[in-house]
Amino acid sequence: MADFKHKDIIALRDLTKEEIERLLTTAESMREINNRDIKKVPTLRGKTIINLFYEASTRTRTSFEIAGKRLSADTVNITPSSSSATKGETLADTALNLLAMKPDIIVMRHAVSGSHYFLSKKLPSCSIINAGDGTHEHPSQGLLDMLTMKDKFGRLDNLKVAIIGDITHSRVARSNIQGLTKMGSQVFLAGPPTMMPPGAELLGNVTVCCTMKEAIQDADVVMMLRIQQERQGKTLMPNAREYSRYFGLNPENIKLAKPDAMVMHPGPINRGVEMSSYVVDGDQSHVLKQVENGVAVRMAMLYHVCGGELE
């Protein structure tokens, strides 16, 4: 297996199949730590990790924080308030100020796609991990989703994965498409045409479906994306009621997927919109397993970037 030699993890698009496999294998090993009484290893002792979250996110931030702490790193959370943005400090200046504190890793979430590449250029001595950038990628989510699939199926090739919802605005969808395509699986997308970006079928091994039915037919995995009114605005759909009627997962249409199909959602879930509660809490739901795998995957990411080449 190839060594993992990246300073940063910004997008699964930048990683090879072997590198993704390496991260997932390490994550599987990390899981053991999370299941014992003393949930800590000394690996990143003395390392400083800054969680820089420009967008609110309890789940991802907490997950990265726990991951860092279980590896014995010192983790610091910085949530630049909206007021500090109005104070006029640029991302570059914030980054340079943070650099003065000598962090080893910065985990950043930012509303602007690609801002991590910008940050990485500014901070060549520090590893950058993307915890979500705009509508570009969310690699840790993509990895934890794939780990959850691997847990169930024992493989990541030849799976039929349906992703349903607002593909245009979904960084989760992009990371999954990149990762799953590299691993040899097939992705079927469905959503209202207002939420399907041009050229989506060219993103990888992707089929764009006209209806949700078509996408989830015989699927191994049905991944539902979160509907966020602030993203979809007033023009992408009439309302949540109609959305759930045509693009929501319920006990009826889930029967179209394979009998043992797994249901996933990156959270937080709008019950009754993307998924009926019967599905969220049903046997096929893997939502909580996703969260559990999140810590292990993020530990793997933190571990491997720390050993990346520093040029």
Place this chain on the structure above:
Amino acid sequence: MNLIIKNGRVIDPSQGIDDTLDVVVENGLIKDIGRDLQTPAGVEVIDGGGKFVVPGLIDMHVHLRDPGLEYKEDIISGTRAAVSGGFTSVCCMPNTKPAIDNKAIVSYIINKARTEGFCNVFPIGAITYGLQGDRMSEMGELKESGCVAVSDDGHPVANSELMRRALEYARGMGILVITHAEDLTLVGEGVMNEGFTSTEIGLKGIPRVAEDIATARDVMLAEYTKSPIHIAHVSTEGSVQVIREAKARGVQVTCETAPHYFTLTDDAVRGYNTNAKMNPPLREKHDVAAVKAGLKDGTIDAIATDHAPHHLDDKDVEFNAAMNGIVGLETSLPLSLALVNEGVLTLSQLVEKMSFNPSKILNLQRGTLKVGSIADLTVIDPAVEWTVAADALASKSKNSPWLGQQMKGAAAATIVSGKLVFNGR
């Protein structure tokens, strides 16, 4: 200062000239043009051997940022960049601070250009007061004080009624309206062209139809009001087609494109390159092909740069926060010459689009080498190869997508009103 340019390949579409000739300049005017002319005593001799001698290039769309944004560019640095790129005249857009919407600002620009600038500067006034899109500016006075056109460049006039009235009113005042054709509701929060690239790199797209619709609206308003209109920076296949059809119907429409729209695609944005961020955005291959076809068949009348200098602070930021625009004055000539090498344009057509047509559209009384006309000339070395380097750019700003790239062709001499203002790099 009088001078003679000897043995250059003189290309002057206004007279149908493409021949190896001498050009004599005296007292700021073209004195004589012909074969093997006598060199008058005491004049400067410029060797035109192997070079093109053309009517001074005119860039009808630049942003000089003066007054108000001099940290990006000013009239001195902007006109220095212009003459370095072979331009003898530039038309500056009104989105200064304050905007060019009153006589005082127009006078300031004209005076500063005359006393401290290197080339002719023709201000373009605002269509609406403060570029607010709310009420019409005093177009009559703007014209009288020296504006050659009006435009709300950068801020499309969204209100169709206002645009209609502006076209009518401007016609009455004898001033041309230049439109920045974009439907802002379709542009939304977009930061690049909407297409596969925007999908893959996750940036919000601007659909090309945003430009097509606005171009169609403005062309139709011009048609309805029987007024002339000029469409700025055409970038889409749809826009080219709309204008082509309108011209065939006899609408008084002219238009320009910029070198980046026939040279680059939205692939240049990959890596979140803020020097490839502009408005309208870089489009796709078929748009580039359509723009070239439009240049070739005459649908597109002019090549302008939309020279939009921005300070490093405005570009060295995350992509969405970066300002729109690139500098273009110093790279326009080689990029446009490439069209001749590609067979898109003849040399004479290129000179039309970079000098004769802009002059005609804006009634600048230039763009010709007829005896007795103002001696604005550009001597072009078509063979010289050079690399675009930030340090070597005369503009204050270095926001070029071509930094580090090889160019072929450059101005060897730029002559404004008979004065040699640039003598090669």
Place this chain on the structure above:
Amino acid sequence: MAAEKTVILDGAGVRRALTRISHEILERNKGLANVVLIGIRSGGAYLAAEIGDSLAVIEGEKAAVGAVDITLYRDDISGQIPHLPVGKTEIPFSLEGKKVILVDDVLFTGRTIRAAMDALMDHGRPDSIQLAVLIDRGHRELPIRADFVGRNVPTSLKENVQVIFDSENKPVEVILEK
């Protein structure tokens, strides 16, 4: 130049050494009560399985066998570029009150054993930890010694000792590379 290889223990030798170690473990611990075997990945884990089988043959009962991966406990992580792959630690039983027999293939500087002991301590508080190694090649950098040794092999620092395993992870021989 290809390294010069000497076989210092052949297959039969390895088997005899492991059998002897098994007897010694039983003797020292008076049987298998509360004894668990934990091998250090990867060679030690293979050998722990072998010793486990051997104990079962001798004693007629089985000791629990686990494996520990010490990658995350290494003391040279900061200098590693890139970071080493992480193996799985599998200790599916409690260590509380257990006599742990820690198994490794080659005892050298002692740093691996230090890391393994730290890892074990994070899994619980065993009654004792005893160390069994197939080869002790000397050159300790920490105050660590083995309780059960298959063979002491004096080496120079330039030499390399390797236990070779077959595709089924059974020990084949031990070689010394110069």
